[in-house]
Structure formats: C-alpha cells, structure tokens
Amino acid sequence: MLARFGEAVRPALRPIKDEDLRKLEEVVTRRRQLVDMLTAEKNRRQQASATIAKSIGRHIEWLQQLIKESEGDLGRAIKDSPIWHAKADLLASIPGVGRITVATLLAELPELGTLNRREISALVGVCPYNRDSGKMRGKRRIFGGRACIRAVLYMATLSAIRCNTIMATTYDRLLAAGKLKKVAIVACMRKLLVTMNAILRDGKRWGATA
Numbered sequence: 001m002l003a004r005f006g007e008a009v010r011p012a013l014r015p016i017k018d019e020d021l022r023k024l025e026e027v028v029t030r031r032r033q034l035v036d037m038l039t040a041e042k043n044r045r046q047q048a049s050a051t052i053a054k055s056i057g058r059h060i061e062w063l064q065q066l067i068k069e070s071e072g073d074l075g076r077a078i079k080d081s082p083i084w085h086a087k088a089d090l091l092a093s094i095p096g097v098g099r100i101t102v103a104t105l106l107a108e109l110p111e112l113g114t115l116n117r118r119e120i121s122a123l124v125g126v127c128p129y130n131r132d133s134g135k136m137r138g139k140r141r142i143f144g145g146r147a148c149i150r151a152v153l154y155m156a157t158l159s160a161i162r163c164n165t166i167m168a169t170t171y172d173r174l175l176a177a178g179k180l181k182k183v184a185i186v187a188c189m190r191k192l193l194v195t196m197n198a199i200l201r202d203g204k205r206w207g208a209t210a
Contacts, residue, residue: 024077024084025107031070031100032148038063074103087113090199093206094192096160096167104152105196113200120197124149126190150189157189167192 038060045056078084084106091102105112111123121127125145160167167188174184199206 020077020081021107021110024074024103027070027073027077028104028107031067031074034063034067034070038067071100075099078103078106087200090203090205091196094160094195094199095164095206096162097156097192097196098159101152101156104149108146109149112197115197117194117197120193121190124153124193126150126153126186126193153189153193154185157185157192160192161185161188 041056041060041063045053045060048056078088087106088099088102091097091105092099109124112120115123118127123145125147127145157167161171162168170191171184171188174187175181179187195206
C-alpha cells in the first residue's frame with residue numbers, strides 16, 4: 001500500500017533527521033509539554049481550595065524549574081553546533097523573534113531556507129486557500145501544516161507587531177484596508193515566515209534582508 005501511494009503521489013524526498021536534530025526536537029517537544037502542564041496547573045489553582053492550591057503551587061514551582069532547565073539545554077545545544085549557532089544568530093536578528101521561537105524553528109522546521117516562499121508557507125500552514133464552489137465564494141482560510149510552528153510563529157508575530165516597524169506598518173495597513181484583525185495577523189505571520197526563510201537562504205541578517 002505504501003509503495004502504491006509513493007508511486008501515485010510521488011511525495012517530495014526529505015532527508016532523514018540526524019541524531020543531533022532529533023535530540024533538539026525532543027527537548028523542544030518536552031519544553032512544550034511542560035508549558036502545557038504549567039498552564040493547566042495554573043488554571044486548576046484558580047478553582048482550588050486553599051489546601052489544594054498550596055499543593056498545586058509547589059507543583060507549579062517545580063514545573064517552572066524544569067522549564068528553565070530545558071531552556072538551558074536548548075541554549076547549550078544550539079551554542080555547541082556551529083551551523084545552528086549561525087542560523088540562530090541570523091533569525092534572532094529579527095525584532096520580535098526570541099530564543100524559543102528560534103529553537104523551535106531549528107528543531108521542527110529544518111526546511112527553512114531551502115524552499116520558496118509559497119512552499120514554506122504551505123508547509124507551515126499559513127498559506128490561505130480558496131473555498132469556492134460554483135458561484136459560491138467562500139472565505140479563504142488556512143489549514144494543515146505544522147501546528148507547533150504556527151503556535152510559536154503566532155506569538156513571535158504579536159511581539160514583532162509591537163516592536164518591529166516593518167511588521168507594524170504591514171499590520172496597520174491591512175487593518176486600514178478593512179481586514180479583520182485575525183486575517184491581518186495571519187498575513188503578518190506569513191510575512192515573518194517568508195522573511196525568516198529569505199534570511200537563512202541568503203545568509204543575511206535582518207537589516208540586510210528587510
């Protein structure tokens with residue numbers, strides 16, 4: 001069945017992840033799991049009695065320490081790799097892009113910098129598609145792709161809109177044109193992703209590419 005699928009669909013060939021990349025991805029995934037647990041515990045504490053809230057508070061402190069340790073592991077892994085360190089330095093030159101976003105991109109989007117703008121947008125799932133049928137014209141929407149990348153890209157975009165002049169101008173222009181805030185944010189996410197892709201492709205920092 002798999003052989004027939006490959007023959008019919010002809011999916012693009014992708015290199016097998018090396019051991020270091022798998023380890024980095026594992027640390028990124030574990031940090032995300034810890035953050036999810038921390039969020040859940042904070043929500044539980046709001047509804048808990050004083051006794052239970054105290055117990056949850058101790059667990060929250062423990063989770064926060066584990067998250068801090070995992071972030072240290074991410075930093076060391078990137079620093080120890082000349083290739084990752086160079087890529088991280090390029091990506092971090094973009095205002096609004098932090099170290100967690102950079103680590104997640106390196107671990108879970110190794111194709112960044114190797115595809116064209118439409119391919120990388122479709123891979124992540126920020127490329128809008130029409131929902132038309134006959135005379136009906138539906139709203140364009142995004143779907144599929146890598147949800148974990150979209151999550152960190154969303155947060156980075158919100159930060160970039162506040163502190164990045166180019167992203168802020170793009171966002172304000174879209175709102176002035178009558179776009180919904182959600183649509184404007186997705187468009188800025190796509191612009192930020194395409195910019196990251198170009199930066200790694202060309203090996204140029206933010207000022208030189210933007």
